[in-house]
Amino acid sequence: MTETTKKTGVSRRTLLKGTAGLAGLAAGSGAITGFPYVMSAEPKVLRYLGTAVNEGDDISKQCLKDTGIKIEYITATTDDVTKRVMTQPNSFDVLDTEYFSLKKLVPSGNILALDAKKIKEFDNITPVFTKGETPGGKKIGGQGTAPWKVLYLEGKDSKTFSKTATEFVTLIPTVYNADTLGIRPDLIKRPISSWSELLNPEFKGKASILNIPSIGIMDAAMVVEATGKYKYADKGNMTKEEIDLTMKVMTEAKKAGQFRAFWKDFNESVNLMASGETVIQSMWSPAVTKVRSMGIPCTFQPLKEGYRSWASGFCVSKGVSGDKLDWAYEFVNWFLSGYAGAYLNRQGYYSAVLSTAKANMEPYEWAYWMEGKPAEKDIKAPDGSLLEKAGAVRDGGSYEDRMGGVACWNAVMDENDYMVRKWNEFIAA
Amino acid sequence: MDTSEDILQQASPDLVRGSQTRRAAKSARLSPSFVSWLQAGPMMLVFLAFFLIPLVFVVIVSFWDYNEYQLLPAFSGRGYTDTFEGCIAQLPDLCTIAKTYLKTLKLCFLVWAITLFIGFWVAYFLAFHVKSKTWQMGLSLLCTIPFWTSNVIRMIAWIPLLGRNGLVNSGLMKTGLINQPLEWLLFSEFSVVLALVHLFTFFMVVPIFNSMVRIDKSLIEAAYDAGASGLQTLVNVIIPLAKPGIVIGSIFVITIVMGDFITIGVMGGQQIAAAGKIIETRVNALQFPAAAANAVILLVITFLIITMMSRIVDIKKEL
Numbered sequence: 001m002t003e004t005t006k007k008t009g010v011s012r013r014t015l016l017k018g019t020a021g022l023a024g025l026a027a028g029s030g031a032i033t034g035f036p037y038v039m040s041a042e043p044k045v046l047r048y049l050g051t052a053v054n055e056g057d058d059i060s061k062q063c064l065k066d067t068g069i070k071i072e073y074i075t076a077t078t079d080d081v082t083k084r085v086m087t088q089p090n091s092f093d094v095l096d097t098e099y100f101s102l103k104k105l106v107p108s109g110n111i112l113a114l115d116a117k118k119i120k121e122f123d124n125i126t127p128v129f130t131k132g133e134t135p136g137g138k139k140i141g142g143q144g145t146a147p148w149k150v151l152y153l154e155g156k157d158s159k160t161f162s163k164t165a166t167e168f169v170t171l172i173p174t175v176y177n178a179d180t181l182g183i184r185p186d187l188i189k190r191p192i193s194s195w196s197e198l199l200n201p202e203f204k205g206k207a208s209i210l211n212i213p214s215i216g217i218m219d220a221a222m223v224v225e226a227t228g229k230y231k232y233a234d235k236g237n238m239t240k241e242e243i244d245l246t247m248k249v250m251t252e253a254k255k256a257g258q259f260r261a262f263w264k265d266f267n268e269s270v271n272l273m274a275s276g277e278t279v280i281q282s283m284w285s286p287a288v289t290k291v292r293s294m295g296i297p298c299t300f301q302p303l304k305e306g307y308r309s310w311a312s313g314f315c316v317s318k319g320v321s322g323d324k325l326d327w328a329y330e331f332v333n334w335f336l337s338g339y340a341g342a343y344l345n346r347q348g349y350y351s352a353v354l355s356t357a358k359a360n361m362e363p364y365e366w367a368y369w370m371e372g373k374p375a376e377k378d379i380k381a382p383d384g385s386l387l388e389k390a391g392a393v394r395d396g397g398s399y400e401d402r403m404g405g406v407a408c409w410n411a412v413m414d415e416n417d418y419m420v421r422k423w424n425e426f427i428a429a
Numbered sequence: 430m431d432t433s434e435d436i437l438q439q440a441s442p443d444l445v446r447g448s449q450t451r452r453a454a455k456s457a458r459l460s461p462s463f464v465s466w467l468q469a470g471p472m473m474l475v476f477l478a479f480f481l482i483p484l485v486f487v488v489i490v491s492f493w494d495y496n497e498y499q500l501l502p503a504f505s506g507r508g509y510t511d512t513f514e515g516c517i518a519q520l521p522d523l524c525t526i527a528k529t530y531l532k533t534l535k536l537c538f539l540v541w542a543i544t545l546f547i548g549f550w551v552a553y554f555l556a557f558h559v560k561s562k563t564w565q566m567g568l569s570l571l572c573t574i575p576f577w578t579s580n581v582i583r584m585i586a587w588i589p590l591l592g593r594n595g596l597v598n599s600g601l602m603k604t605g606l607i608n609q610p611l612e613w614l615l616f617s618e619f620s621v622v623l624a625l626v627h628l629f630t631f632f633m634v635v636p637i638f639n640s641m642v643r644i645d646k647s648l649i650e651a652a653y654d655a656g657a658s659g660l661q662t663l664v665n666v667i668i669p670l671a672k673p674g675i676v677i678g679s680i681f682v683i684t685i686v687m688g689d690f691i692t693i694g695v696m697g698g699q700q701i702a703a704a705g706k707i708i709e710t711r712v713n714a715l716q717f718p719a720a721a722a723n724a725v726i727l728l729v730i731t732f733l734i735i736t737m738m739s740r741i742v743d744i745k746k747e748l
Contacts, residue, residue, distance in 0.1 A: 079713040079714075082715065083712070083713075083715060086498060086499070086715060103497065104497050104498040104715065105498070107497070107498050107499075108498040108499060205612055211699045212713075213710065213714070214714075254700065259698070259700060260616060260698060261616045261698025261699060261700065262698060262699035262700060263699070264694075264699065268695075271585070271588060275588060275589070275592050275593070275594060275595075276592075276593060276594050277588070277592055277593055277615070277616075412497070416497060416714060417511075417714070417716060417719075420710060420711065420714045420716065421511060421514065421525075423710060424525055424529070424702070424706075424707050424710055425525040427699070427700065427701075427702050427706065427710075428525045428528040428529045428532070428702035429528075
């Protein structure tokens with residue numbers, strides 16, 4: 001069956017190429033002048049559904065230049081991406097999403113696993129994803145939906161995650177990071193070293209957390225554990241009693257006026273911090289960078305209890321086959337080939353294939369972003385704007401230190417339904 | 430009803446004249462009720478396709494079951510029982526849904542009362558004190574200024590104004606009125622009500638203004654001649670005649686505020702419960718039946734409020 005579809009696909013393609021040739025001849029004959037070169041007539045277009053993290057104009061432009069594939073971005077929030085996959089699986093080709101949503105996406109059967117053998121750099125993907133350890137051999141905390149738990153499927157159309165490596169990969173890893181609290185050192189004026197500071201009455205009315213229930217509750221759990229009140233077996237998969245306990249602590253803090261506001265999107269978090277409404281809050285690395293680029297001191301504070309990490313990757317819609325599937329592989333391979341990886345690294349994220357990204361970065365950039373060394377020259381963002389002056393050191397230090405310090409991963413709990421209800425109760429309290 | 434028949438009567442002689450024979454004229458003449466249906470038809474179809482049918486789906490889905498990743502089309506009251514969880518067991522403490530609706534109703538009442546007060550006087554000024562039609566038009570267009578920017582931008586703009594280091598706080602501190610910045614200016618019920626009033630007063634102004642300009646000026650003169658004071662004219666003549674506008678404006682404001690979750694979210698720092706917010710959280714967690722159940726509850730409550738209001742004024746009759 002696949003054979004036939006492929007054959008017809010090819011013949012249609014050749015036919016189109018023939019027509020294109022004719023069109024090219026017409027163009028070349030001098031009838032139309034001023035056009036440099038008529039490229040392949042069949043436009044290679046991929047509809048790319050994802051959050052804004054990986055979606056840079058520079059990336060799509062470079063991709064078009066290198067591969068001839070035109071990327072059409074469909075940008076949505078994390079929740080909306082999942083919703084769209086569930087309800088309109090034919091409205092996109094390539095999906096860029098986070099590992100924790102796989103627990104919902106894979107059973108729905110709306111996404112197609114990719115074949116590891118067709119991914120050139122698959123063996124070079126960082127062991128963070130495949131083994132749960134850093135390249136230097138540090139074990140990474142596995143609480144929550146750690147990517148290595150959901151990386152492989154048992155078979156092509158299987159809906160069961162495989163414990164051992166198979167060739168069927170749910171998401172080809174692209175980008176990830178280790179998140180922690182952002183603080184305003186100029187307003188706090190003392191060292192911060194523990195998650196418990198988030199609920200310290202000293203910062204009453206000046207703290208904030210993320211208003212995405214599944215992530216917010218994990219930050220809350222980091223706090224509860226840091227205060228020594230309770231030790232979770234798995235912060236990413238709590239029992240009902242654990243959810244009750246966590247929400248109780250949070251509710252008390254909310255009633256006491258600890259939180260200034262909860263934030264839901266990138267810009268909100270930047271606004272809160274930059275305006276001084278909050279001085280300590282859960283945050284994302286590029287948001288900290290953004291606050292700093294406005295000339296306001298902000299630190300992505302490493303904490304002794306560790307980081308909460310997240311990771312995302314590529315798969316395709318179940319409706320993708322034939323040529324489109326080939327282009328999807330071509331695109332994913334291109335994405336891992338270095339340009340995009342370097343681009344992401346320069347924003348403070350991490351790329352899945354380190355070797356190719358390194359080849360696309362200047363040695364001083366690599367030293368600053370990945371090795372935790374003081375910047376030899378000024379550090380610039382991908383768009384050329386100044387991020388850090390020479391001499392600065394990245395918060396949290398090297399890749400080894402940051403990824404090695406991960407304690408848990410973004411997750412969807414088994415008791416998700418209960419948790420969402422409790423979250424509504426918390427907001428109403 | 431009368432109007433459509435009038436139109437028909439005026440139109441039918443044309444029909445007769447235009448037709449070639451009497452018989453043809455007879456068959457071309459459509460029954461008045463059919464014409465009425467024909468006139469109302471397009472609107473009804475739009476209503477059916479984009480309002481009633483989706484609403485029926487919402488009600489059906491609210492009785493379905495669900496799991497993490499799909500809807501299960503089997504009858505289940507789970508969406509409702511989960512929503513009212515603890516409402517009896519927790520007594521005398523209020524359960525989540527009761528607390529949420531109390532808060533929503535409170536905000537709704539405050540916004541309604543304030544927009545009504547401001548809206549009434551703005552409309553009064555426009556209708557009775559501005560004599561020229563051009564100025565009336567121009568000034569009512571001014572009321573739309575809050576709508577010139579997007580909802581989100583408008584709300585974000587409050588932060589530099591009301592924030593801890595915002596204009597209001599720094600102004601008050603400079604004048605020495607306060608030593609500490611006022612925290613309740615932003616991310617509080619105050620800021621939610623302020624933003625909602627700023628947004629929705631316009632919806633009060635327009636229908637009330639519309640009712641007021643239709644008041645026969647001779648009635649006011651008659652009241653004056655009969656020796657009524659300004660207040661008596663207002664209470665006994667203007668307010669009763671502006672009632673339809675007041676009720677329509679109130680319906681606009683109440684329905685919007687009852688379902689709002691964006692303004693309440695942003696201005697309340699996401700810490701204030703709202704009926705719409707519960708639905709949003711449920712939808713984001715892909716729990717569609719639970720979200721649908723909450724939507725039905727919200728609909729029923731809003732509908733009850735509107736029914737109560739239309740008891741006070743029979744809008745159909747007044748229009």
